[in-house]
Amino acid sequence: MVLPPVKPHPHIQEGDLVVVYERFDSMKQVVVKSSALFGNRFGNFRMQVCSYSRLTNPSTPRTKILYAADISMVCTFLELEPGSTVVESGTGSGSLTTSLARAVGPEGAVHTFEFHEQRCQAAAEDFRQLGLDSTVHLKQRDIEGQAFPAELAGQADAVFLDLPGPWKVVSSAAQTLQPNSRFCSFSPCIEQVQQICLALSGHGFHYIRSMECLLRPHKVRSITLGSGISEAHSPHNAGQNKKRKRNDGRAANQNAQPAPAKIASPAAFLAANGGNSSMPPLDQGPAAADFLSQSSPCKMNDK
Amino acid sequence: MSTSVREGDFVILDVNGEKLSFVQVTPKGKARIGKGFVPATALVGLPYGCLVEILEHGELQQVARCVPEQAEAPIAELRSSGQGGQAIVAALASNSATYASKTEFSQEKYRRKKSRKYCVQATLVQPTARSICEGLFAKAPMKIGHLRVDALALLLSFADIGPHSQALVWDGVGGLVTGAVGERMGGHGDVCSVYTGRNGNQDSTRLFNFPDHVRKSIHTCQLVEMQHRLDTPAAQQPVNTSQAEQLPNGHGIPDPDAAQSDGIAMEVDGAPMPMPSNNTRAAAEVAPITSSKPQPADARRQSGTGCLNKGQPLRSSFTSCIIAAPAVSPGAAWHWLRPFLAPSASFAIFSPHMQPLAEFMQTLQHTKEAVAVQLHDIWWREYQVLPFRTHPEMNAAEPGGYVLAGIKIGS
Numbered sequence: 001m002v003l004p005p006v007k008p009h010p011h012i013q014e015g016d017l018v019v020v021y022e023r024f025d026s027m028k029q030v031v032v033k034s035s036a037l038f039g040n041r042f043g044n045f046r047m048q049v050c051s052y053s054r055l056t057n058p059s060t061p062r063t064k065i066l067y068a069a070d071i072s073m074v075c076t077f078l079e080l081e082p083g084s085t086v087v088e089s090g091t092g093s094g095s096l097t098t099s100l101a102r103a104v105g106p107e108g109a110v111h112t113f114e115f116h117e118q119r120c121q122a123a124a125e126d127f128r129q130l131g132l133d134s135t136v137h138l139k140q141r142d143i144e145g146q147a148f149p150a151e152l153a154g155q156a157d158a159v160f161l162d163l164p165g166p167w168k169v170v171s172s173a174a175q176t177l178q179p180n181s182r183f184c185s186f187s188p189c190i191e192q193v194q195q196i197c198l199a200l201s202g203h204g205f206h207y208i209r210s211m212e213c214l215l216r217p218h219k220v221r222s223i224t225l226g227s228g229i230s231e232a233h234s235p236h237n238a239g240q241n242k243k244r245k246r247n248d249g250r251a252a253n254q255n256a257q258p259a260p261a262k263i264a265s266p267a268a269f270l271a272a273n274g275g276n277s278s279m280p281p282l283d284q285g286p287a288a289a290d291f292l293s294q295s296s297p298c299k300m301n302d303k
Numbered sequence: 304m305s306t307s308v309r310e311g312d313f314v315i316l317d318v319n320g321e322k323l324s325f326v327q328v329t330p331k332g333k334a335r336i337g338k339g340f341v342p343a344t345a346l347v348g349l350p351y352g353c354l355v356e357i358l359e360h361g362e363l364q365q366v367a368r369c370v371p372e373q374a375e376a377p378i379a380e381l382r383s384s385g386q387g388g389q390a391i392v393a394a395l396a397s398n399s400a401t402y403a404s405k406t407e408f409s410q411e412k413y414r415r416k417k418s419r420k421y422c423v424q425a426t427l428v429q430p431t432a433r434s435i436c437e438g439l440f441a442k443a444p445m446k447i448g449h450l451r452v453d454a455l456a457l458l459l460s461f462a463d464i465g466p467h468s469q470a471l472v473w474d475g476v477g478g479l480v481t482g483a484v485g486e487r488m489g490g491h492g493d494v495c496s497v498y499t500g501r502n503g504n505q506d507s508t509r510l511f512n513f514p515d516h517v518r519k520s521i522h523t524c525q526l527v528e529m530q531h532r533l534d535t536p537a538a539q540q541p542v543n544t545s546q547a548e549q550l551p552n553g554h555g556i557p558d559p560d561a562a563q564s565d566g567i568a569m570e571v572d573g574a575p576m577p578m579p580s581n582n583t584r585a586a587a588e589v590a591p592i593t594s595s596k597p598q599p600a601d602a603r604r605q606s607g608t609g610c611l612n613k614g615q616p617l618r619s620s621f622t623s624c625i626i627a628a629p630a631v632s633p634g635a636a637w638h639w640l641r642p643f644l645a646p647s648a649s650f651a652i653f654s655p656h657m658q659p660l661a662e663f664m665q666t667l668q669h670t671k672e673a674v675a676v677q678l679h680d681i682w683w684r685e686y687q688v689l690p691f692r693t694h695p696e697m698n699a700a701e702p703g704g705y706v707l708a709g710i711k712i713g714s
Contacts, residue, residue, distance in 0.1 A: 021674045
C-alpha cells in the first residue's frame with residue numbers, strides 16, 4: 001500500500017505548523033506565513049528561521065483534557081497498531097484523538113463523535129491544520145442518546161469513551177467492537193467507574209481492570225552538602241551524616257568528606273512530602289486516570 | 304494481526320487470571336495449563352481471547368465464558384454433561400455442609416479456592432507490547448530492568464513513536480522495547496536497535512509474532528558499526544567488529560548486555576524455548592543493517608525502509624529515540640546517539656533510578672542540546688471495583704521508575 005508522505009520536511013516551509021519553544025514554561029503554536037510577524041516577549045520578528053521544535057500534540061485545551069500519562073496508557077492498553085480502527089466519544093479538545101491518530105497511522109481510522117457543536121467545529125479545524133483529516137472522521141452526534149452509528153457495527157478494534165454516563169453506551173460499544181478487542185472508559189469519579197464496570201460485565205466483557213495513573217514532574221537543582229565537621233565534632237553527628245548520605249541513594253562514603261560536594265538533587269515538584277511511594281497530591285497536577293481518577297481511596301476493609 | 308493461533312506463534316496463557324506463561328506453538332512444544340500438559344499444536348486455529356481447559360482424558364477444550372450474574376445455568380449444564388471443572392466445583396459447593404451458611408463473599412472465596420484446584424482454565428492472550436511486558440514483568444522484573452507497562456507506554460508516547468518514524472532504540476532490556484516500537488510503527492519506517500558487546504540479546508522481539516514486513520523494518524546494529532556509518536554510506540565502509548576498542552575518545556563502552564547475555568531465560572514450561580523451525584519465523588532474529596547482508600530490493604520496497612539500507616550516512620537521520628538501558632549511563636548513551644538524531648527528534652530515557660536521570664537532566668540544561676526536558680516519576684495503581692467493595696489493589700504501589708524526555712534541538 002502506498003502511503004502519503006507524512007515524514008516531516010527537514011526545513012520549515014510555508015504553511016507549516018510550528019511549535020515555538022520560548023522557555024521551559026512557554027510554548028506557542030505558529031502557522032508559518034512569510035509575510036506575517038511572530039510576536040513574543042522579546043519583540044516582533046519576521047517569520048524567518050527560528051529554532052524548530054516539532055511536537056505531536058499541539059492542541060489547546062478547551063475541555064478537561066487527558067494528559068501524557070493517560071494518553072500513553074490508553075494507546076497501549078487499547079493495543080493500537082498501524083491500521084487499527086478506533087471509535088471515540090467525546091472528542092472534546094481532540095487531545096486524545098491526535099494521539100489515537102498517531103498510533104493508527106494513515107492506514108487506520110479514528111471515528112470520533114462530539115455532542116457539542118462549537119467544540120466539534122473547533123476540533124475539526126485543529127485536525128485539518130494538523131493534516132489528520134484523512135485519518136480522523138469527526139461527526140457531531142449525541143452518543144449517549146443515539147448510540148454509535150449502525151454502520152460501524154463490528155468494525156472497531158477499540159472503543160474509547162470519555163462521557164458523563166458511559167454505561168448508557170456499553171451495549172452499543174459491544175456491537176461496534178470486533179470479538180477479542182479492547183474497550184476503555186475514562187471517568188473522573190469512582191461512582192461512574194462502578195457503574196461502567198457493572199454494565200461491562202453484564203455485556204460480555206472480561207478482564208475488566210480499573211486503574212489510576214499519574215506523572216509527577218521533578219525539578220533538579222544543585223545543593224552543597226557540608227561535612228558537618230565544623231558544626232559539631234561529635235562522632236554521633238558524623239554517623240548521622242553518613243546515614244543521611246546513604247539514604248539519599250548515593251554511594252556511601254565511609255569517611256566524612258572534609259570538602260563539600262556538589263550534587264544534583266531531585267526535588268519533588270508536586271508532592272508535598274516528596275516521597276516516591278506517597279499518595280499523589282489531591283488537588284493539583286494532572287490527577288487523571290485511565291479508567292478512574294480518584295486520588296483518595298475508599299476506606300474499606302478488604303474481603 | 305491474526306485473530307487465531309497459527310503454527311509458530313507465541314501465545315501467552317493467562318491461567319485463571321493468576322499466572323501468565325509464554326508458549327510457542329511448535330510441533331515439539333507443550334502447553335502447560337495448571338498441572339496438565341497438551342501438545343502446543345493443539346492451540347492452532349483457536350481464536351485469541353478464548354478460554355480453554357484440559358479435560359480429564361488430556362484433551363484441550365474451548366469452554367464458553369459465563370457472565371457472572373447468570374453463572375448458575377451454564378454450571379448446571381456442565382454438570383449434566385459430566386465434564387469440566389466448573390461442574391466439579393459446583394458439585395463440591397452444593398455438597399458442602401457449610402457452604403449455604405457462608406456469606407456471599409466467603410462463598411465466592413470458597414468457589415475461587417476450589418476452582419484453583421479443580422477448574423484450571425486459561426485464556427489465550429495475543430502477544431502485544433502490553434501483554435508481553437506484563438507477562439515478562441510478572442515473571443522476572445529484574446530481567447527487563449523493572450520496566451513496567453506504564454513506563455513502556457510513556458516511552459512510546461514521549462519519543463513520538465508512530466508509523467513513519469525513524470526510531471533509534473538502545474534496548475538494554477532484552478528486546479522488549481525494540482518490539483514495542485516495531486509494533487507501534489507496523490513496518491512503516493525503520494527501527495534501529497543499537498547494542499554494545501558481542502550479542503544484542505533481543506530475544507523478546509521474537510515474542511511479538513510480527514509479520515514479515517514488520518520484521519524487515521527492525522534492524523539491530525552494533526554501536527561501533529553505527530559510528531562508522533555516521534558520515535559514511537554503508538556501501539563504502541566494510542564493517543569490522545574488531546574495531547570495538549577504537550571508539551572515539553579512546554575509551555571503550557562498558558558492555559551492559561554482557562551481564563544479561565543469558566537472555567530472558569524464558570521457559571516453555573520446563574523445556575527451553577526452541578528456535579522456530581519454520582524459516583520465515585526464524586528470521587525474527589532481526590536482520591542486521593550491515594552491508595554484508597543486503598536485503599532483496601523488493602523486500603526493501605515492501606517494508607518502506609528509509610535511510611538504513613540506502614547507503615546514506617546516518618547522521619541526523621532518526622526522528623525518535625528511546626534509551627532503555629538501565630546499566631548504561633544516560634550521559635554516555637546520549638553522547639553516542641545524539642549525532643544520529645535529527646533536529647526536533649523526540650527522545651525518552653528510562654531508568655529505575657532517579658539520580659542518573661536527574662544528573663543528566665542538569666547536564667542537558669547546561670549544554671542546551673534539548674528543549675522541553677522533563678523528568679517524571681511514574682505512578683500507577685489498580686483498583687478492585689465492586690459494589691461496596693472498591694479499594695486499591697494491595698500489591699500495586701511499587702514505584703514504576705523514571706522517564707526523562709525532551710526534544711533535541713539543532714546546534
